Amino acid sequence: MAATGTYTETFVELIRRASAELPAEVAEALRTGREAEQRGGLASIALNTILENVDLAREASAPICQDTGTPVVWVHHPTGVSTRAVKADFEAAVREATARTYLRPNAVNTLTGANTGDGSGRGIPFMHFEEWDEPRIEVRMILKGGGSENVGAQYKLPDGKLGAGRDLDGVRRAVLDAVVQAQGKGCAPGVLGVCIGGDRVSAFEASKRQLLRPLADTNPMPELAALEERILREGNELGIGPMGFGGSTTLLGVKIGVLDRLPACYFVTISYMCWAARKAGVSIGEGGELTWLS
């Protein structure tokens, strides 16, 4: 189905916001991290540069990072909305946002190595649709950069080397190991989206969905809330620091979700989101009225 164009402009603006405007809570977490670092040290200089960059990007409506990532999008819609039309509009918006340099042409033909040139490609953007009871459409997205995507990981428990069994302490071990493996390479400090359980299809999607949660929220499941807090604290004790320069700001947040699993499988899936933790959302009412979501 061809793009109807109904939502294209809205989606272009959504993408612009995601690419140029780092969520205030992320900037706040970076500032808090800077306070904790030794003044004049590399970690504090790096965080200063990052924060200056965040302001410049917002003022200029320019990409925070030149790797504008993959748009990963979750749409909730009422009965009767054509998901094909919404998808076509979003793809058109990606192409338009690329033409306006809110996005870099970031889709490469895997077989030929040629850049598609317009930001869209097979499987890009990645979109997930779900029907709900509300009359409005809600679209939430992240821009997931390549450097941080490369340090994501999936563990299969039990893991003898880590002494990780099939329980929450095993999950803690796997996640901390992933943070050490990543060092600063995913542009630390990062936010972790984690999925416990699921399979190799569902778990990565679910781990990315965790990245939509506000940094300061509390997991409604008390055992997971406690685990998030502990991994955040211990992760920052590792001393990796911004960019891997050493320091106490390694993680800005840890968000953990859970899916049921097959008896034979116990996966721990980690999506690492770089400091440029770009996300944005919009709610489109029945009459087309827009509410921008943070």
Next chain:
Amino acid sequence: MAELKLPVDEKSIRALKVGDFVELTGRMITGRDAAHKWLLEDFRADVAPFLKDSVIYHCGPVVAKKGDGSWSFVAAGPTTSIREEPYQADVIGRYGLRGVIGKGGMGAKTLAGLGKHGAVYLHAVGGAAQVLARAIPRVERVFMLDEFGVPEALWVIEVQRFPVMVTMDSNGGSLHDEVEARSQAKLKELLARKA
């Protein structure tokens, strides 16, 4: 914070230590995967003078063409350096480079090359595309643009107070090795803790 002028001599480079913060001013060149391979396939005499005693920046910039036909860097953060590990030490030796700018650090072969030839690895802040683009006031010329495309071409650029951290020096020091060893030790300790 020290300002370092490019081109630079070996002595000044050997004086740099892991943990130093420096700002670069002068002329340097960009290059990533295609460029490194190409630089070793043959001696590229036309590009060589721009590498000698200067630094190569691992960067795939977003570039705008201005009305008068000149270029400008719109977004210019570092890309992951480790992909050039097979080539880097040889490129340094062959062309007399004094440094490499990128992110994530590099491996043992490069570290040895830095010591042998008198060069350093300089870490730019990953993702800081806007801050770094502003430290690049001018694009002088470009090599291999048609063949490699914008991100992979070799851009000769003028930089002004371009901020970088020395994370690998010419005396065998590597901040990346240090931080990794420390974090591994800490991990062991954390895993020894009870649930």
